[in-house]
Amino acid sequence: xxxxxxxxxxxxxxxxxxxxxxxxxxxxxxxxxxxxxxxxxxxxxxxxxxxxxxxxxxxxxxxxxxxxxxxxxxxxxxxxxxxxxxxxxxxxxxxxxxxxxxxxxxxxxxxxxxxxxxxxxxxxxxxxxxxxxxxxxxxxxxxxxxxxxxxxxxxxxxxxxxxxxxxxxxxxxxxxxxxxxxxxxxxxxxxxxxxxxxxxxxxxxxxxxxxxxxxxxxxxxxxxxxxxxxxxxxxxxxxxxxxxxx
Numbered sequence: 614x615x616x617x618x619x620x621x622x623x624x625x626x627x628x629x630x631x632x633x634x635x636x637x638x639x640x641x642x643x644x645x646x647x648x649x650x651x652x653x654x655x656x657x658x659x660x661x662x663x664x665x666x667x668x669x670x671x672x673x674x675x676x677x678x679x680x681x682x683x684x685x686x687x688x689x690x691x692x693x694x695x696x697x698x699x700x701x702x703x704x705x706x707x708x709x710x711x712x713x714x715x716x717x718x719x720x721x722x723x724x725x726x727x728x729x730x731x732x733x734x735x736x737x738x739x740x741x742x743x744x745x746x747x748x749x750x751x752x753x754x755x756x757x758x759x760x761x762x763x764x765x766x767x768x769x770x771x772x773x774x775x776x777x778x779x780x781x782x783x784x785x786x787x788x789x790x791x792x793x794x795x796x797x798x799x800x801x802x803x804x805x806x807x808x809x810x811x812x813x814x815x816x817x818x819x820x821x822x823x824x825x826x827x828x829x830x831x832x833x834x835x836x837x838x839x840x841x842x843x844x845x846x847x848x849x850x851x852x853x854x855x856x857x858x859x
Contacts, residue, residue, distance in 0.1 A: 619697055620671050623664045624828070632775040633830035634665070637810075637823040638784035641764075642673060645787050650723040650730070650761040651677065654752050656803055657734035658742040659770055665780060666732050666766075667697060672827060677730040680722055682715065684738075702751075716751065723759035730764075731755075735799060742769065746807070748800040753790045762787045763799065767806035771814055774857035776833035781810050781824065818859045833857060 627634060645651060651674075655666060663681055670679045678698070685701035688694055700722075702715035722729055733755075735748035756763050765785035772778045783806045790798065813820045832840065832855060843853050 624668050632777040632779045634780045634827040635824035636782045641784050641786045646762055648727045650727050651764050652752050652761045653732040653764045654735045655766045656746050657736050657739055677728050679730050681732040723761045746800045746803045748796040750796045756790050762789055765802040767803055769810045774859045783810050
């Protein structure tokens with residue numbers, strides 16, 4: 614019951630704060646191996662990232678139990694995030710990955726059920742969206758020790774022609790890391806997803822055929838006025854163009 618209330622509240626918050634959440638690559642989710650757990654690997658550039666992944670995962674992968682790694686210091690400050698499936702990772706610890714309590718907990722999660730999805734921000738901390746992703750080794754280490762598959766996903770926040778920003782999510786193909794793969798392989802996949810998003814947005818007008826909204830886009834203030842006049846003249850709401858043109 615609590616998770617349902619939180620999901621509704623966060624989905625409503627996303628809809629209020631953003632024009633839309635646009636998603637590309639949903640077809641790659643069909644390639645997930647059903648009897649293996651999933652490690653979701655995302656870039657991290659915004660305060661909203663964790664909330665977005667929580668809502669997105671429950672919408673697109675409702676059969677999975679969702680968990681999210683969070684910096685231990687922040688989880689101690691906000692312990693209620695544990696109710697949403699968050700667990701702590703001490704980013705300042707000097708021990709090896711295998712010795713960290715958060716990593717050991719993630720191993721138990723992933724070995725415990727094939728229906729589990731654990732999200733990791735591969736950069737470890739918030740990073741500027743203007744720099745290339747540099748991935749840490751934790752996701753590959755976990756995948757090798759639990760047999761989990763890796764699911765790359767990129768997040769980009771952009772202001773376009775609307776009064777509120779749009780979130781662009783691009784999902785990549787899941788994969789199992791090779792024996793000799795380094796964290797650079799994962800970083801390369803995430804940077805390729807971000808580059809594909811940037812290429813679509815830099816076109817004039819933006820090329821968004823690959824994207825579909827997670828929920829109906831919100832109207833900017835000027836479009837609300839236009840819709841009022843449209844209805845006043847007897848027009849049907851379904852014939853109204855909701856988006857501003859660039």
